[in-house]
Amino acid sequence: MADASTDNSASDLRLTSPVRDITGVGERRAALLRRLGINIVSDLLRHLPMRYEFEAAEDQIAQLPVEGVGMTRGTIEATRFVPGYGRGGRGKGRFEATLADPNGRLKLTWFSGGHLRRRIMAGMHLRVQGKVTRFGDYLQMVNPKWEPLEELDTTPAEDERLRPVYPATEDLPSTAIEQIVRDVLPSVIDQVRDPIPIDLLQHHNMPSLADAFRMSHMPEHEEQWKAARRRLAYNELLLLQLGIAMKRAHVREHLAAPVLKHNDAIDQHIRQRFPFPLTRAQDKVVHEIVGDLGETRPMNRLLQGDVGSGKTVVALYAMLMAVSERKQAALMAPTELLAEQHHLSITNMLDGANVRTALLTGSQPAPNSAERKALLEKIAAGELDILVGTHALLGGAVRFADLAVAVIDEQHRFGVHQRAALRRVSSSEFRVSSSDDAPASTTGTPPNSKLETRNSKLNVPHQLVMTATPIPRTLSLTIFGDLDVSLINELPPGRTPIVNRLVDPGKADDVYSYVRQRLERGEQAYVVVPAIDASGTETTAQLKTVREHAKLLEQRFFEGYEVAAVHGRLKRDTRERIMDRFRRGKIHVLVATTVIEVGVDVSNASVMVIEHAERFGLAQLHQLRGRVGRSSDGRRSLCVFIANPTTDDARKRLDAIANTNDGFRIAEMDLEIRGMGEFFGTRQSGLPPLRVARIPEDMDLLMLARRDAIAMIDADPDLAREGRAMLRRILLQQYGEALGLIDVG
Template sequence: MNLQAGCYSASGLFLFSSQRFAEIMGINLNTEIQMLKGVGPGKAPALQELGVCNGADLLEYFPRDWEFLPETAQISELTANANVCVCGVIESTDYHKFKRKPIFEIYLIDKTGALRIIWFNGGYLANQLHPGMRLAAYGKVTKYKHQLQMTNPRFKILREDIPEQDPKQLGGAVYPATASMSSGMLKYIVRKNIDELSACVKEYFTESFREEKNLLPRKEAFRLIHLPQEESHLSAAKRTLKYEELFLMQLGLAVRRYRMRNFAPSIAMKFSSQLDRRIRKRFPFFLTEDQDKAIEEIVSDMSEPKPMNRLLQGDVGSGKTVVAVYAALMAIANKAQVGIMAPTEILSRQHYQSISRFLEGSRVRTELVTGKMPASERKQLTEQISKGEVDIVIGTTALIQGGIDFHNLGLAVIDEQHKFGVEQRAKLRKDKAPHCLVMTATPIPRTMTMTVFGDLDVSVIKTAPPGRGKVTTKLVSPENRKKAMEYIRGLVKAGRQAFFVYPRIESGESDRNLKSAEEEFELLKTCVYPEFSVELLHGQMPQEQKKNVMERFRKGEVNILVSTVVIEVGVDVPNATVMVIENANNFGLAQLHQLRGRIGRGASDSFCFLFSESDNETAIKRLEVMQKSTDGFYIAEKDLEIRGPGELFSTRQHGLPDLKLANIVEDFEMLRMAKKDAEETLKEDPFLQSQENQNIKKAIIKKFGARLGLTDIA
């Protein structure tokens, strides 16, 4: 045994460093949870339910809150106006419910005396506090009728199953808990193991880098986030571990982006002014300045032998499809095929119809692949695709669900990217390296373009094509509903068409206040607007029926379309200038904006009516944002601000590890710093081969793994 990693104490006992002790005892970050101190087979299942399966999981099971209690004092030492924590045993309890202000009273005793403690309107405590219980109460000591007492203090029940619980350590970390694993027990287990576990932590950054960025060593940061002695310690630990999370995320994205651009050569597309003129002749209008700029960026990318990875984000109705068609025709001119994937069959059919209109009379062959195609028809089409006889293939996830193998895929276009994860995007590309253009009509806050879409270059189309009418949004209160319905009647009589959107298909027991499309369809058709043609559309209808209803609405044969959010994306009917959204308070801002984007696509002015009976402050705030602005980028930032990043997107869905401490909104400046530092790290060491980057390399492989295709960088 190597004894050099220790020393002798004054009493002659040999003392090991915590690192050496961890090695000897066999406690490390990979130790199974039941083998850690204070756990055993009895408590292990409860911890495993929380996702804590080994030492590393316990170390990264961060507190949800921290309490910093006043110093503990004995009862005989108390003085008026002191802010203290008192620990003792409850001697008696009494509830004076007939006083003018009902009072719950206890007497707490320790070995030095007794203290009266009262809670006004504290009847609820009668079932919680009983004689014989050990209790810690903390707050301000006051004097009442020459007697010291505490009024309405906070308290903690000292649990008998944690025998070593020290009253002086009652504050500190508060952990997310369950019925079978309390926060107190978690804190006890963490305290028992923190020395050995933190000693096993590997450092990511050099000392000079930490000093420059004002970061703690990782060992110290983990200790202090679990056992902070004061708030300044906690602040420093949180800063270090938040930065670490954001840095690893940004480095993982940067590595993925570098590898995709440098390890898989793509077709370098040829481009000329003659090709540009030929493509533009296909469009019966001039392109906007934003469209031209996006095309210029895409042409530049596709002219390189490195695969393009570009996000094209544009507000609803801004003309992204035209840009995608331009990119597709450039690929086809270079003898390559194009795959276009959309999240729904309605949207993929919409793309097929609009692209077919642009390419009418050309030799470009465009085909639509759906999940419900007859097997024989699908087999024939997949064979033609594999032989290169089809130029543009449009479909849903049917494109990646086996059987389709492109002869020469040069461009992959993925619409509504936020509906697909990184893995689905990778499946479309398979082992090839086509240029990739992802599009979204959901404007993305800048924080999300740096995280969820951090591996992509970004093009933005803000301006709508010229000749579009103004869209006015009105929040309609219950008392003005009838007036709004009559106004809509006048618009439909004048030849306009209307959408009525509902949050669910059919009524249910769960929430009777939510209106359903099926019930309201019958009411609108028979009672409210019997003079008009009213039809129903929702996701559970047979595909052919949905297709038929949409086609009739597009042709103007249907005046009013009653629907669910199935029309959220891709429905393009210029004559539809009216939208009613019922129970609008039940929709998020981004979804409301998407729905509103179905109108205002023609030259006439449009009107969006938000019907809501809610008095919820947050819901009203969202609806007022909609009434104030039609700018999707402003709305996206407000949505992120109001709802927070956790509710808006799941990083795991997009192939990224969840953030345990960092918040991309609150910590945006740190996110920017982490992104810049990650890019500089990769610029200096593209393969993360230097000795000082070995621990970082192992960390991103562990955190990202196969989800970002980084398993082979080791």
């Protein structure tokens, strides 16, 4: 959040100056800095240390404290590598070097240090730090920390200090970056202007932005860099929360949606279409959605529900409220398979009703076909009530006559712009006056030019986004903070918890023998593998693939039963035919890739085996497991994870998935394992990554920033008051596009 000032300075260096203008940098180092994303001086200030190390004062070699920790510098006189021998030692060896200064020599030894043969050579200048011992006539350090020094006469460290360690490269080490920062900081730090009001900083006992940067790069003690990190993390979180609060205010003030009426007769009519009574959790969410749809403020709600909790039924309730007002509704899914499943479920529930539904995907109806053209004409003429589809709904040829409700399923799989685009495909989108006596248009043309004023509102559909990937509360306050959140945390009646088993690959034969017993009871099974074909250096013996594993299972374990394979490369008609036969029980074992991760609902499929489970993410394993346990007859479903984890993260994922069926607990553990940056990538969320703040560790700081942001936007929705210009500019620069704030002002 550093911003360059235009005030005169004793130095010609500005925060906006290219790094090549820094004395001693030059073109070569400037190119190396650019690889780290450091292009201008302010980038250098924002390139913060990733950790700090205690650094002792330097001594000459002869004065190093024996049996104590010391630091010294000198020139490498000689090196040698001693190969390792004996059991387990072959090839490891040790690397030795002799460091000398005018008054002494120091023996350096690194065990398993063969990699240093090409990095430390005679003639190099080094600084080393480690425990000092005596080895014969020499002093010695074993496995010391070391760094190259470009010039031996660089000022030695005279005092103990906290030394910053920067993200760096082999060609541009941390020490070189530290030296550049120390040279630059004094001449530019006074140019840093603070966009946050000083009274707010004083209230939170936080340093100014300039002091935070100074204490981060040159801390005098531990408390300083901690205070600096807190302030810089608060900056990031406040900007994010300001953007979210501004977006909510913008929706409230500048967008309008059709009011959809609701009464007991409409409620009873809709519920008659469902094959089962709604659960209490579903009823609660329906009540929240009904309240949203009855307002002119557009619904912007996130519906979270674990796999199999019945989100589609709730979404259909909202869509049927639009249909009851003779308006249209749309449901967009990320894959053709999921869109097909939704369309099948909805048409089954609406069997015999006068609701007109259709499916539109990239391949169905065929592009440029007469059938597709006819469907598009029906959509535009209002002759279709509910349209289910994929990204194809966002095609330029799709125009709705009167879209009132838009539903997005598995919303994290869509980019932020795709989610926003579904609001713009209605031909009824136009600016309508916010005054009570202004007529509403249904033709897409504004009734008069007076509507194009600041007090006008843009007519958009209500939007419901759904996810079966539970989102931790910390993330719901960040990436999805502009949404109202509803939760279905109850399974439909008759559902029983899934039994989980984590087994070694050596027991796979026993697993498939048990699966055959379940098939003999008339049940069906999924077998999930990570790949369609073996690739790279792996063979089918090392990596089970769809085609080969399906053939093996049919020949070895499931003779007399129908085994089929499904994956993403199959043509839509072929995939649909296979899935239809599986739903009807004609196929007993379905071998698949993650193409079945979401949307597949076959109640008789009660067993799942996941091969190479260590290769899947935690959320993905939970989604896959959700394909079983969908029967309401009370029988127990089983999910077996066959795995050979070789990393700590893989072991954590598998322990987590085996020990709980709670999707929200799994989501929290997934966040702990992967961190926020990986939980939802910036491509899906559209947000720049947090560089300082850490979620969920900084939850208290997030809540503080949230309260401050809401108070600021409530008092000044556009941040237009005096003294807020810089804060607004930085906010729009960093989050304007991602949060849809560019058109706010």
